[in-house]
Amino acid sequence: QQQRTKSRRAFYIWMAIIIVLAAAIATTAWWLGSGQWAQVPTVKGLPAAAAEQKLQDAHLQFTEKNVHSNDVPKGTVADVAPGEQQQVRRGSTVELSVSQGKPVVPTVPPGADQAVANKLLGDEGLQSLRDAGKDDFSDNIPAGKVLKLVPDAGTQVNVGSGVVVVLSKGPAPKKVPSVVGQTHDQAFQTLQQAGFEPVDGPGESSDTVDPGKVIRTNPPAGTQIAGGGNNQVTVIVSNAVVVPDLKGMSADDARNTLKALNLDIDVQGFFGGKNGKVFAQDPPPGTRVKTGTKITVQVFP
CATH class of the missing domain: 3.30.10.20 (Trypsin Inhibitor V; Chain A)
Known part of the structure; x- marks a missing residue:
């Protein structure tokens, strides 16, 4: 009886060993066959969160990058690499391209170098264009620096659109x-x-x-x-002097009046007298003359 029990126990042990070995061989065969592979699921057009879940369910890692698209709504997967239905190793990483919608013309600080504008536009997938005919004068922005963009910053445009960088010509003449x-x-x-x-x-x-x-x-x-x-x-x-009206003045008064205006006088009297009243003068009153000009007066008697 004891011998029979020992034989039965040995039989069970060997059966267990055989089963374990068979399972190991099957697992290894599965792994070496299809088990180490996964298929990239269909994720294009899905919201990013839904696509991420499908990749996790497929035992895949993922990274994301933002891209602009004219057609794919913002927040939706535009592409995946490797492509959908491609066989990849389990646990490998695929890249999701998540749409940010159409690009928007960026804000470029007025007075920035053109190179700064070029880079900001390039980062948005837009082309930097130049049109000297659109350059304009500015009292505040130095010549050769960015004045503005056309279309204006904040405008939504198609991917790859051209944006004109307008430069300042400096102050206007x-x-x-x-x-x-x-x-x-x-x-x-x-x-x-x-x-x-x-x-x-x-x-x-x-x-x-x-x-x-x-x-x-x-x-x-x-x-x-x-x-x-x-x-x-x-x-x-003008530093000219206006000749005053001297008529009716005495010769002495006329002389003093003209002296105060830095003008000279030439008194001419009838019968040799030069102390009478002024009845004529040359130049006439109101004439504009240089300082030091001599005014001729006629006195009588």
Whole structure:
């Protein structure tokens, strides 16, 4: 009886060993056959979260990258690599391309280098274009720096669209305004409002412009000054003297009046007398003359 029990126990042990070995062989065969492989599932068009779950269920790892697409809605899988239905090893990594929708023209800080704009556009899958005819003047942005983009930042466009980088041409040229006939202070204010720096020039006499009024400027009115150029404008004011009306004055009063205006006098009297009243003068009253001009008066008696 004992012998029979031992034989039965040995039989069970060997059967267990055979079963384990068979299972091991089957598992190894399965693994060496189809078990180590997985198939990339169909994920295109799925929301990213759903695609991720399908990859996990297929015993695959994944990474994601954002791409722009004209057709695939934002947040949806646009592509997968390796492609769908491809055989790959279990646990290997596939890459999901998740759509961000159509690209948007990026914001480029005004005054940035063109290279910065080119890179930002390239990062969005857009082409950087140049059209010198669209460049414009700017008082704030230096010449050659980015002024703006066309279309404007924030505009949604198709993948690969061209965006024009508009550059600044610097400050616009300015025309010197006419200030002839204005007072000194008025002329300075007018020039400053036009963006110029007025400075005083030497006075000049004029027979057409009243004393204290502007005769001319240098550069002259109408001159175009290049943007960023010398903004200084010299203002020339008339220092002429207006001849007063001397009629009826005594010769001495006329002399004192003219002396106060830095004018000379030539008294001519009838019968040799030079202490009478003024009844005529040359130049006449209101004439504009240089300082030091001699005024001839006729006195009587």
